[in-house]
Amino acid sequence: MMAVSIDLADLTRQHGPLLALAGVSVHLLYWIRGERNNKEIRTWLLWHVIVNIALMGFIVVNTHPQQSPWSIGAFVRGLSAISALNLCFYAPLFASILIYRAFFHRLRRFPGPVALKLSKLVAAYGNIGKERDFERIWDLHKQYGDIVRTGPQELSVLSADAIEVIYGASSRCTRAIWYDRLKAAGDFSEDFAVFHMRDPVAHTQRRKALWDKAFNIRALKSYQPVVVKTTDRFLDALRQRAGQVVSGPDTMQLLSYDLMGLIGWGYSFENIENWKLNPALHFVRQVTAGQRIISQAPWLMSLLVNLPGADSPLQRYGAWIEARIREKMQRLHTPEHEATDAMSKMMPAMVNLSRSALYSEGELMVIAGGDTTATTMATVIFHLARSPLVQRKLQAELDEAAQRLREQSNDQENDSEPEASYYRSITSLPYLNACINEALRLQPPVPGEIPRKTPPEGIHVPLPTSTTASSSSSTTTVFIPGDTIISVPVLPVQRDPRNYVRPEEFIPERWTGEEPELTLKKSAFMPFVAGAYTCAGRGLAYIEMRIVLAKLFKRFQVKLAEGEDGTRFLRETKDCHVVHLGDFEVVYEERR
Template sequence: MNTEPVVLSVSAAAALAICFHISIIPHEIDFKIKRLLGLYVASIAGLYYLLHRETVTNPGTVTVLSATVFNAALTASILIHRMFLHRAGKFPGPFMARVSKFYSVFLSVKKMQYHKEVEQLHRKYGDFVRTGPREVSVIRASAVQTIYGAQSTCSRAPFYSQVADHPNCSLHASRDRVYHNLRRRAWDRGFSTAMLKDYEPRMGALTDLLIAQLRSRVGTPVDITTWSNYYSFDVMGDVGFGKSWGMLESGKLHKAINELHAAMALLGYIGQVPWLSRLLMELPAATKALKGFQDWCWKQMEEKKKAVAQFRPIEAFCWLAVETPSFGPWGARAVDSWVSVLPVRNLSAATRLFGRVEVLDKPRDLITWLLTDSKLDTKLPSQAINEDSRLIIIAGSDTTASTLAHAFYFLAKYPGAYKKLQNVLDAAFPGGDAEFSNATACGLKFLEGVIFETLRLKPAVPGGMLRMTPPEGLTIDEVYIPGDVVVSVPTHSIQRDERYYEKASEFIPERWMDEKAHMVKDKRAFIPFSKGTFGCVGKNLALMELRMVLAKVALNFELEFAEGENGSRIEEETKDTFTLTVTPLFVIFKEREK
């Protein structure tokens, strides 16, 4: 047997593997895996063809041997680089975290509480921990502004591209700062102060429906986690899409919530390895739950697109009929006939109807704002706006539901705090919940303290928001972090750090009031909504929801744990699936004695 072709093939495979690794080190290849696998398979097939054509003995054996050597050399090169030569190599951390991000997957699947695992790593290794081959977690208040602030030079990390690439992604997944700012314009308008005033009475009607449902269950165990989901989901249906999903009314779980939680569970398992997540998304059998939720969200968006498109010619007719003198009284009568059959609140252009209906000079829901944004109306890819529908539902319902459930947990656990909240609300709204207004509630410091303390101890997104350092790197205090390293500040951990909060593990709403302000040593360490350019755009809407529900419930009911419930499950079994998926919490509501 002539061994020369064998030696040549094997040597070339080893050299090619090392050269390939060196060539990809400066580049982000996370979402080119599919193409690279295709190239790999094609190369193996090509090698077999060449060997066969050259009449090499046992070309199949030589091909397999060459592929094996290539794989071994590539693996060895990657391991040596990550363990000894990597730019993030100076940071301490578990050995396996230096080798592979699959170590984070291992930590995630243990109990689905990755944020607590990261907290333990910081206790062991310090403020800077290497949690992946090129990933560093930082638990210092001074890092917040540098990594997340408006002037930060960091960009979003590859994690955000695991669903779709620019420009086909949602606002939340947009990694291009300029493009993100352009798209955020419509979102900011949809969550403006003026729009919040428009949303308030509609949100109030849904809150009253929640109160009615709780009243019908007085004295019996209520799973407040489930009802928090019903409420936040219905609110986002109204505010986001201008429609109701009817869960508060029916008291039944919409299938979309199950699909949402299944999709988020998948993200909790494999989201730590974005390229794997993207790869699995292209395998329908592996991501049935994710595709089910995605398809449902996209369907809601497509229905909304059709509705908005149908309104535009009608709006033009209304303008013509009302504003053109020659139409006279006939125009007004025609407009009246149109208005009588239209869902008026969804009209998106200014429509003056001589006082017959209210003046509608803006959209009445967030999606219409996005669809009618003049700067993006003809430029935004269809997939991008469809992805925004999923963002609205996840960010607008899942996170609020988690915070509500945890707020009720703390108020049931600390009855003194609940009683104090009732006293504050009684003084502010002596006529009961019918007098509630968000403007007044904003000034109630103890109510704000309850909300902030819940957000501090149980942030809806407990892990750190991942960012990529700029090519030149950055410095946090005295520590330099090289460029193209993924960094984050773990929200759950830093908000429970004794360096920044006195009695950091205790629920003390008064720490957010003047009387105990010293208990918050550094407000930079409070980041439940993140900060800066990529911060939560719906923050003020979420706070209004929380104020309204907590206030109206406290004004109407006494609250306590149901028999056999002590809240331990919500501490031990709530899962980190990027957002928190909260376990059932059973409480008892009782009518207040007036």
């Protein structure tokens, strides 16, 4: 075998220009030509590894035959040669990417930090420590204005008037590639949950076939007894801990996840009975906690799940979901099967779905049905514990409603649907609904960006011309190029002083008509998004929140624990796409 003498200088001189040209060409002819999904990214990485291993083997085996190819010297020479060749290719590739994004990209005229114009990895790195992405976005808007370039091809728009254009029923925007890349595996939307489906037609078909069946008016009414009875069990357990210091967010999670289990799956997690979160649900927290980083660069998911052991929480979580789905499938054709829970109502239409789609829909049921309602209920509890006057006002309304219900019950001796009657008695209570809406405004379950992709022809978005609440509410229009990822940050727009007077304060009266001047733009309220992609479980969420909060404050007085100032709740709440509340401690005391 003829030896090949390798000199790194000669190697780079001979092959460097060609590799540099190849790197720039790959960028200009491939990477900037449309979207790149997870499958393409993984394929690129796989070929990169294969080519490098083949070159490494060739160099090690065919140089210096007097030495063993397994020697350290041969390995170092091979590694040096491969590194030099990769540098010749990737340095021009990344240089081309950075130069293009900084000076030639269609979004170059929009203001924003230079680092974010070049890469979203900056935001991902920043979230490792800060974990409050909504706050980071808000700070950028304060510095750069109502429209900020927050990524190479992303814009954040702080405008209540833009919500309808970007998210409304008639919007021409669709879900961004973020929804594809967050899947971690697979690249065809029909293989995953409705949450990941970007095609409007496919999304509508799946939603009507599954989620709309499980959450239509008739189905929602059937869930009311479950909510009432489970809440009563929870309050009985809470009574045993009256006078004790308990965690506000953790306590509401016990109830919220039990409701999710019973309504979503017909499965009890027994959180209330054990007064601790079921171990299976810790996987949910682990999975969602990582979103604060992954959401900024979701293509990282493609890399991380392929690392040994990196996806173990995902695997354990997926195994738990798979077990629940299998149980449902086995019961589907049994004589005693009764579709009393959401998954059972959806299951007949799910039998033809792929395995990935089946488990992804189950995964969505767990995440969407647990944390979100617990967040809002805990937020109401926190603010009412801080505001005794607001709490007493709500309790007075609840006492009056209870009296009216008793009088109606006396007139109707045999009420066959007491739970439904109870819900009717509270569903339209103005102050109860105002407290819920004010909590959703101050702390929406999804506080940050909800990305959309503009149509190829682009869109015009309205921006406010004023920077203060007292100025004119006139708007100006800005053109956004096609195929741009665009979003309105939820929490910042709901706390913008141009939309709400005294936006940082918990004031339910802004929703009751008592102080309408405190709400300047109702269109800024978007906790459940809007349009075709609005939250399918919104109706159930309101049922749960109304029943739980009405029963809780009718029965208990809530106050902050001694020494609790709310700092952790206000400053340690994390943005993991869905919010993870900072802790606060309260004491429940039975009302006399």
